[in-house]
Amino acid sequence: MKNWMYDGDSKVEPLISSRIRIARNIKNMPFPHNLSEEQCKNLIETIERAFYTSTHMKNDFKTIRLWEKDSNELKSYLEKHLISPNLLKTPNKSAFILNREETVSMMINEEDHIRLQCISSGFNLKEAYEMADKIDSMLEETLDFAFDENLGYLTACPTNLGTGVRASVMIHLPALTMNKEITQVLKALTQVGMTLRGLYGEGSNADGNIYQISNQITLGMSEEEIIANLEAAVGQILDQENRSRELILSKYKYELEDKVFRSLAMLQSARVLTSTECLDLLSNVRLGLEMSLVEGVDKAIINGLLVNTQPATLQQNISRSLNERERDIERAKFVRETLSNLM
């Protein structure tokens, strides 16, 4: 699996990354919100032991105990989509196990005891699922998971019952956003048991025109069905997005190019840059790259900027505390330096 942030091999495409998340709980043990701090820490040890015993990639992984890290570092993991906002709510009880490539992240004591995530660059749900399934099977050799013959795997929230599998993609839909068709897309997805959310999950805005599409229903469906359904829906949305892009290009070629080239020029020249504006400009440049209107910025650069310009990650890379204005100045500097001498 390739990390979507560093994938420099192929063309910039609207489908940024694919993710499989598996929820599991230990048999006969209350869900995390009913466990004490001590019980949670013991559980982390138990799960760690199971993980590092069974995995063949022992040296590749490390455990990050939330109570040992400062909040900015943790927010940076959030910005990289490696952990959820929920996990950060109980830093004294939670941990996650992460591989070096940052493609596998296993949260411990989020809503469920285990939330294993495998994230792959591009449209690769199957690859991500195979990895998740492999780790899940290895864990099951040691751990006894809560399972009901009728309901399947038991989870804290009933929407995750069954396979406990949620599949999602991160997708760039600027044309459908521009022409407001995104509202209809959301409606259609809801009707087939899927959901569309902004870049940073539930309730977040679609900054940078990047959305997450995922299945809402896990009960009564096999993992293969979940993935196949999502792939089909995403395929349709991609077609719709591409048709909208062609329409815009045929009607407003100059205006579209204007947007793309101005955005690139602003990223290359701004001295003060907010996070939201940065995401918007990156979206426009990304659109230009995806449509081959502009060249010379590769996938790793454009994807890397998406995360490295986020407040906490930016601050993390600079290694000092910044106020908002200083951050906007440092962001502009970082983006300018990253994009200088490129074109």
Add this chain to the structure above:
Amino acid sequence: MKNWMYDGDSKVEPLISSRIRIARNIKNMPFPHNLSEEQCKNLIETIERAFYTSTHMKNDFKTIRLWEKDSNELKSYLEKHLISPNLLKTPNKSAFILNREETVSMMINEEDHIRLQCISSGFNLKEAYEMADKIDSMLEETLDFAFDENLGYLTACPTNLGTGVRASVMIHLPALTMNKEITQVLKALTQVGMTLRGLYGEGSNADGNIYQISNQITLGMSEEEIIANLEAAVGQILDQENRSRELILSKYKYELEDKVFRSLAMLQSARVLTSTECLDLLSNVRLGLEMSLVEGVDKAIINGLLVNTQPATLQQNISRSLNERERDIERAKFVRETLSNLM
């Protein structure tokens, strides 16, 4: 006298150009609005004869008869500030005599029979006045001007009575515009008998933060007093503008640089550019050049763009008729090409 549009010698400065305008009328002849087309054309011939007989620079000048030209070409002269909107109202009765450098323009049958203008680059009112005075004296050798011992030179509008001289400067005041002090400047100028107007004269907006400051009163004052008063007022305004700039720089250095560099980048990359936006961006880049925040764009380029991106001049240089959208596309192309490979 140097033409402000092509003056590439010195630093970009807030004071763009200085102009002297002299109004004269032929004795015992009604003002132009009371003359028939035939009378006007005869008068043009009379004045032309006087001009080309007395001037020693005969080969340098040409007469442009408005009825022989298409309206776009005439508008382009307006955009270069060589003629007034008033002159264009009676194209069948009017003409102007222009030198090759486009620093001297003598309108015939505007509000007065003769409106002689001398325009010099930078803060050079005296130089412009000397040239205007020289031509005026030469004309007076042949022509008999309407003159009253008490009132001085007689003019169609009483505000021009006396010397018939109006002095004005074209000045870039972005800082006073930004901090809204420009309203107080206007009040103060009005109290001392001067006026402040936008780039294209009465009633026009100050697009590009460029203003015209001129004396309103000509009666009871010598030419020297008019010029000295204007010079003093303009000097004060320049000081005020510079203080405002320093204040902005000390408080908002990054924001100011952000504005300047983004504007330059947009001019270098836009694919669609309206005239108004273009003037705004040019004003920001000009401010950066004047404050030495940015380098590499010389005076002739920045001044040239100010005029060459105006609708009629742009169309004139492209030599074909364009609709508004096509003009915005061609303007972006022209600006991009002018500013490419500069920095």
